[in-house]
Amino acid sequence: MSDIAGRPGFEDAFHKAAERHERAWVFVTLVMLMGILACTMYFVVYDYGVVVRTAAYRSDPTALGGPAPGVVPAADAGLVKTGPNAYAVHMVAHMWGWTPSPLHIPEGATVTFYVTSIDVLHGFEVKGTTINVTAVPGITGEVTYMFKHAGTLDIICNEYCGIEHQAMLGRIIVDPKPPA
Ligand SMILES: [Cu+2]
Structure with missing residues (x-):
């Protein structure tokens, strides 16, 4: 594994951090989608x-x-x-x-x-x-x-x-x- 800026293990740490961020944002997106779905279902079920x-x-x-x-x-x-x-x-x-x-x-x-x-x-x-x-x-x-x-x-x-x-x-x- 090559090192960026001459720091051993930097690239590995960078990829791990990027993955963590990606997972977090996928999670946020899923939560928003579920929120929209819940609002829609609420209206379908409870509409007068x-x-x-x-x-x-x-x-x-x-x-x-x-x-x-x-x-x-x-x-x-x-x-x-x-x-x-x-x-x-x-x-x-x-x-x-x-x-x-x-x-x-x-x-x-x-x-x-x-x-x-x-x-x-x-x-x-x-x-x-x-x-x-x-x-x-x-x-x-x-x-x-x-x-x-x-x-x-x-x-x-x-x-x-x-x-x-x-x-x-x-x-x-x-x-x-x-x-x-
Ligand atoms: Cu009026």
Whole structure:
């Protein structure tokens, strides 16, 4: 074994140190990959439900049984039954809140949200779920979601919409199924 810089055993020590570093970095990479996988699995397992479909169209919300343009529905307007275990609701964004809220949903229900805004752009996001629809004045966005678990979910606004944007909160309460 030749020596670098005239020091006996230097090359051996150098290779051993390099190997140690390589192993350490392979380990760090594996830990990061496992972290990403764990986050993904967590969301797959613990997500509150699944998006069934989404759509967006220009429309007069009254054609869908919703409030007239510019009108905020009643705060306690609930779900409208559209089929077995299926419901619809018109969710209206306004500076700075969501109506109707709080919104009660039975556990296991599939709910179609018709989302619009009466003033500026807002973002309809339900924390802990994959619901994320932009609320645009004059346009109805549609998202259908199946709520698998009972619990309380927060509605937030994810498009900056003015001075009280960060306080623009709503609430969805998924009521547990009565015992059969
Ligand atoms: Cu907003």
